Amino acid sequence: MGIILVLIPISLVLIGFACWAFFWAVGSGQFEDLDAQAWDILAEDEPAVDFERPTRGGRRC
Amino acid sequence: MAVAATECFHCSEPLAGRTVVHARVRGEDVPVCCPGCRAAAELIEQLGLADYYRFRTAPGTRPAESADQWAAYADPRVAESLTRRETDGRAAVVLIDGLTCAACNWxxxxxxxxxxxxxxASVNAATGRALVVWDDARTDLARILAAIAALGYRPHVVTGGGVEDLARRERRGHLKRLGVAGLGMMQVMTFAVSLYAGDAGGMDHTIRAFLRIVSMLVATPVLFYSGWPFLQGAYRALAARGLTMDVPVAIALLLAYSASVWDTLHQSGAVYFDSVVMFVFFLSVARYVEMAARHRSTGISDALGRLLPATAHRLRAYADGERVEDVAVARIEVGDLLLVRAGEIVPADGKAQGGSARIDESMLTGESAPITREAGEAIAAGTLNLDSPLRLRVEAVGADTTIAAMVALLTRAQAERPRFMRAADALAGRFLSAVLGGAALVAVLWLYLDPARAFPATLAVLVAACPCALSLATLVVVATANTALARRGVLVARADAIEALAKVSRIVFDKTGTLTDGRIEVVGFSPTSRGDERRAMQIAAALEAASEHPIARAFVRGGGAVAVAADVRYAAGQGVEGTVDGERYRIGHRAFVRGTAEVGEAPRDQAILLGDRHGVLGAFELAESPRAESRAVVAELRAAGYGVEIASGDSAAAVRRLAEQCGIERYGSRQTAADKLERVRALGAQGEFVAMVGDGINDAPVLGGAGVSIAMGRGSALAQASADLILVGDSLAALPEALRVARRAQAIVRQNIVWAVFYNLAAMPVAAMGWVPPWLAAVGMSSSSILVVLNSLRVARPGRGH
Incomplete structure (x- = not known):
C-alpha cells in the first residue's frame, strides 16, 4: 500500500498541470468559439489566397 | 452538389422570371439571382472557401447592393469612437446579422x-458577435466591414465595447472556476471512495490520515477559488442584512469544511470534503448555465443600433451647388439635410422636403401597405423609403427618435414582468433556512444529551439535507430541454423560459412575418371588359421581372417567365412601362396607368392597375401570403387545448382574411404596440398565461410584456432581444413541439422535486439520530442524484404526441 504515498502526490502534480493548461486555454480564448474550428477539419486544404489580390485565375488550360 | 436550377445557388431565392446570372464555383456555372449573390459566391470561391456550400445547413443571405456605404468608417474620427487600441493593433466588436448556421462562423x-x-478574428455564434483585431497601418474598419458585407452578411459595429469586455471576463472567470471545481471533485471523490471502503473493510491509520490530508489539499482551492462567488455573495447579503440562497449555502460549505479540517488535523471523526467539492461543482454548473443564457440574449442597445443604417448621405450646400457626403449616423445633427435613396432605411426622424415619398412603416406600425408622405410630413427613423429619393430635414436623432421611445417601452415592459426564477430561488431559500434551523436544533439537542456526538450528528443532517438532488432537479431538466429544443430549431434565450412555456394557456400571434412570411402575393384580379386574368399576370410578370421591389417579386412569382418585356422604363414611385409582344403597357398607380374609374374599390395604396394605350385592363389585389405551415400549426395548437388569437396593426380586412386562412376565430386589427400590450395584460388579468409570437420592432414591447415571448429567426433584432425563445429556423412548425417539450420538462421537474424532497426528509431524521455512517450518507446522496439525472434525460426523448 505504501506505493500510493508516491502515486498520489504525482497525481496531484498532474492535476496542477491540468489546471494550468486549462487556465492557459481559457485565457487564450480557445473556448470563445466552439464552432468555427470544427468546420476547419472538413475543409479541403488549399493554399491561402490574399483577399485583396485577384485569384490565380483559370486552371483549366 | 446538385442544386435545382430553380433557385439561387447562394441565397436559395426562386429564380422564376429573373434574368439568370451565372457564377463560377468549383469549375461549374451555377445560377444565381442577382449580381450581389454572384459577387458573394465568386468571392467565397476565390478565397478557397467554397466548402461553405457543402457544409452549410441554411441558405445564405442576399448581399446588400451598395458597397460604398462603409466608406464613412474609414474616417479616423469615426473609427476612433468605435474601436479600441490593443497592444498590436486596433480592435472592434462587430455584430453580424445573417448568421444562419455554423458554417457561417467558419x-x-x-x-x-x-x-x-x-x-x-473570432466569431461567437451564441452572441452573433465577431471580435476583429487588425493592423492600423495596413487596413481600416471600413475595409473590414466591406469584407463581411461582401460575403452577404450585415455587419454592425458595437459601440459598447466595454460591456463586451466585461462579459468576456465574466465568461472566462466562470469557466476557470468550473474547471477547477470539476477537476478537484474528481480527485476528492476517488479519495472519498477509498476512505469509505476503508471505513467498511478496515484501513491502515497512516493511509487514512494521508488520504484525508490530500483531500483537504485539493478541497481547499476548490472551496476558496471556485466557491468564492458564493462566499462573497453570502457576505454581501449578510452585510446588507438580507438572506439570499448564498447564505445557507456558504454556512453549510464553511461548516462542513472547517469540521473536516478539524477532524483531519486531530485524526478524529469523519471528513466531508467530498460533499464540499461536489456541492461547489454543482452550484458552479448552475451559475454557468444561468450566465450563458444571460449572455445569449443580446443587449437592447445593440438592437437599436441594428435597426438604423450605419451611414447616411448628408447634403451640404457649397458655392457651386449641393454635394452629397457620407457620414456615420452617430454624427448626424438636428437640422441637417439628408438624402435617403430608394430602398434605404431612414436614419433619423425628420420632415420630408420638396416632394412626396412612399414609405413602408410596417416595422413601426405593422401596417403592410406603404404610406405616401407629402412634403412637410413627418417620417420616422427605421422606416423604409420605397421607391424615390427623399430629402429629409432632421428633427430628432438617437435617443429622441420614435424608435428609441419604442425601445424604452420595451425596457419598461420587461422590468414589470413577473420573474419565475425569483420564486424558485425563494422556495429553495426557504427550504435551506428550514434545513439550517433543523441542524441548529439537532446540535442543541445533542449538546444537551451527549456533547461528543453533537458535531457529527449535526453535520450528518447537513450532508443528508444537501440539496444536491434538489438543485439538480431543475438544472439538468432545463439543460436537457434546452439542448432538445436547440435540436428542433428553438433557441432558449432566458433561463426561466422553459418553466414559463409550460404554463402557457393562450398564444397570441402577430400577423406580418409571423403567420405570414412577409411576402406579398397576388390574390385576385378584377378585369375590365377587355381584361384577361392569365394574360394580365404574364404581362405584369414580364414588366416587373427585373425589379427588386417586393410587390414586383409577387407578380414574377405569380406570372412566371412566359412573356418578355422590352424597352422597360421605370417611373419612380409610379410604376413601370414596357413593351410586351409589340404592345406598350403600363403597370402601377391609378394616376400613372392611363384611364381611371371602371374598376373596383381596392384600398387606395394597394391598387395596382395594368393598362395599355386604350385604357385600363384590370386591377390586381395584393395580400400577404400565409406561411405554408401556419394553418397546420394553429390546428395542432387548438387541438392541444391552447387558445389562439391574432394581434395585428394591419387593416381589419387583411387580418380577417388571414385569420380565416389559418383557422383563427379571435383577432384584433389596427392595434399599436401599446394596444397589443394592453390586450396581453388584459388576458393576463383574466388568468390566462400568454405566449406572444412576433417578429417586428412593433412587437418588441409586447414580447417583453407577455408571460413568455417567442421571436421569429428572421425577425428584427429588437424582437429577438426581447424574446425568451427564438425560432431559429424561421418556421412556426417547431412551436407545438417546443410546448410539448416544455410541458414534459415541467412534469419531470415536479417528479424530481418530489423525489428529492422525499429523500431529504426521510434521511434527515435518521441522520439527526446519529444512525447514518458517512459512507451510507454519501451513497444515498449520490444515488439520489443519479436517479434525478437519469430521470431528467427523459426530456430529450423524441415526443410521442401529447
Missing part, C-alpha cells in the same frame, strides 16, 4: 483572416 472567420492586415 466562413467569416476564414475570410477575415485572409484579409490583409487582419491579425485575429
Amino acid at each position: 466562413l467569416i472567420t476564414r475570410a477575415l483572416l485572409q484579409t490583409s492586415g487582419v491579425l485575429r
Whole structure:
C-alpha cells in the first residue's frame, strides 16, 4: 500500500498541470468559439489566397 | 452538389422570371439571382472557401447592393469612437446579422483572416458577435466591414465595447472556476471512495490520515477559488442584512469544511470534503448555465443600433451647388439635410422636403401597405423609403427618435414582468433556512444529551439535507430541454423560459412575418371588359421581372417567365412601362396607368392597375401570403387545448382574411404596440398565461410584456432581444413541439422535486439520530442524484404526441 504515498502526490502534480493548461486555454480564448474550428477539419486544404489580390485565375488550360 | 436550377445557388431565392446570372464555383456555372449573390459566391470561391456550400445547413443571405456605404468608417474620427487600441493593433466588436448556421462562423472567420492586415478574428455564434483585431497601418474598419458585407452578411459595429469586455471576463472567470471545481471533485471523490471502503473493510491509520490530508489539499482551492462567488455573495447579503440562497449555502460549505479540517488535523471523526467539492461543482454548473443564457440574449442597445443604417448621405450646400457626403449616423445633427435613396432605411426622424415619398412603416406600425408622405410630413427613423429619393430635414436623432421611445417601452415592459426564477430561488431559500434551523436544533439537542456526538450528528443532517438532488432537479431538466429544443430549431434565450412555456394557456400571434412570411402575393384580379386574368399576370410578370421591389417579386412569382418585356422604363414611385409582344403597357398607380374609374374599390395604396394605350385592363389585389405551415400549426395548437388569437396593426380586412386562412376565430386589427400590450395584460388579468409570437420592432414591447415571448429567426433584432425563445429556423412548425417539450420538462421537474424532497426528509431524521455512517450518507446522496439525472434525460426523448 505504501506505493500510493508516491502515486498520489504525482497525481496531484498532474492535476496542477491540468489546471494550468486549462487556465492557459481559457485565457487564450480557445473556448470563445466552439464552432468555427470544427468546420476547419472538413475543409479541403488549399493554399491561402490574399483577399485583396485577384485569384490565380483559370486552371483549366 | 446538385442544386435545382430553380433557385439561387447562394441565397436559395426562386429564380422564376429573373434574368439568370451565372457564377463560377468549383469549375461549374451555377445560377444565381442577382449580381450581389454572384459577387458573394465568386468571392467565397476565390478565397478557397467554397466548402461553405457543402457544409452549410441554411441558405445564405442576399448581399446588400451598395458597397460604398462603409466608406464613412474609414474616417479616423469615426473609427476612433468605435474601436479600441490593443497592444498590436486596433480592435472592434462587430455584430453580424445573417448568421444562419455554423458554417457561417467558419466562413467569416476564414475570410477575415485572409484579409490583409487582419491579425485575429473570432466569431461567437451564441452572441452573433465577431471580435476583429487588425493592423492600423495596413487596413481600416471600413475595409473590414466591406469584407463581411461582401460575403452577404450585415455587419454592425458595437459601440459598447466595454460591456463586451466585461462579459468576456465574466465568461472566462466562470469557466476557470468550473474547471477547477470539476477537476478537484474528481480527485476528492476517488479519495472519498477509498476512505469509505476503508471505513467498511478496515484501513491502515497512516493511509487514512494521508488520504484525508490530500483531500483537504485539493478541497481547499476548490472551496476558496471556485466557491468564492458564493462566499462573497453570502457576505454581501449578510452585510446588507438580507438572506439570499448564498447564505445557507456558504454556512453549510464553511461548516462542513472547517469540521473536516478539524477532524483531519486531530485524526478524529469523519471528513466531508467530498460533499464540499461536489456541492461547489454543482452550484458552479448552475451559475454557468444561468450566465450563458444571460449572455445569449443580446443587449437592447445593440438592437437599436441594428435597426438604423450605419451611414447616411448628408447634403451640404457649397458655392457651386449641393454635394452629397457620407457620414456615420452617430454624427448626424438636428437640422441637417439628408438624402435617403430608394430602398434605404431612414436614419433619423425628420420632415420630408420638396416632394412626396412612399414609405413602408410596417416595422413601426405593422401596417403592410406603404404610406405616401407629402412634403412637410413627418417620417420616422427605421422606416423604409420605397421607391424615390427623399430629402429629409432632421428633427430628432438617437435617443429622441420614435424608435428609441419604442425601445424604452420595451425596457419598461420587461422590468414589470413577473420573474419565475425569483420564486424558485425563494422556495429553495426557504427550504435551506428550514434545513439550517433543523441542524441548529439537532446540535442543541445533542449538546444537551451527549456533547461528543453533537458535531457529527449535526453535520450528518447537513450532508443528508444537501440539496444536491434538489438543485439538480431543475438544472439538468432545463439543460436537457434546452439542448432538445436547440435540436428542433428553438433557441432558449432566458433561463426561466422553459418553466414559463409550460404554463402557457393562450398564444397570441402577430400577423406580418409571423403567420405570414412577409411576402406579398397576388390574390385576385378584377378585369375590365377587355381584361384577361392569365394574360394580365404574364404581362405584369414580364414588366416587373427585373425589379427588386417586393410587390414586383409577387407578380414574377405569380406570372412566371412566359412573356418578355422590352424597352422597360421605370417611373419612380409610379410604376413601370414596357413593351410586351409589340404592345406598350403600363403597370402601377391609378394616376400613372392611363384611364381611371371602371374598376373596383381596392384600398387606395394597394391598387395596382395594368393598362395599355386604350385604357385600363384590370386591377390586381395584393395580400400577404400565409406561411405554408401556419394553418397546420394553429390546428395542432387548438387541438392541444391552447387558445389562439391574432394581434395585428394591419387593416381589419387583411387580418380577417388571414385569420380565416389559418383557422383563427379571435383577432384584433389596427392595434399599436401599446394596444397589443394592453390586450396581453388584459388576458393576463383574466388568468390566462400568454405566449406572444412576433417578429417586428412593433412587437418588441409586447414580447417583453407577455408571460413568455417567442421571436421569429428572421425577425428584427429588437424582437429577438426581447424574446425568451427564438425560432431559429424561421418556421412556426417547431412551436407545438417546443410546448410539448416544455410541458414534459415541467412534469419531470415536479417528479424530481418530489423525489428529492422525499429523500431529504426521510434521511434527515435518521441522520439527526446519529444512525447514518458517512459512507451510507454519501451513497444515498449520490444515488439520489443519479436517479434525478437519469430521470431528467427523459426530456430529450423524441415526443410521442401529447
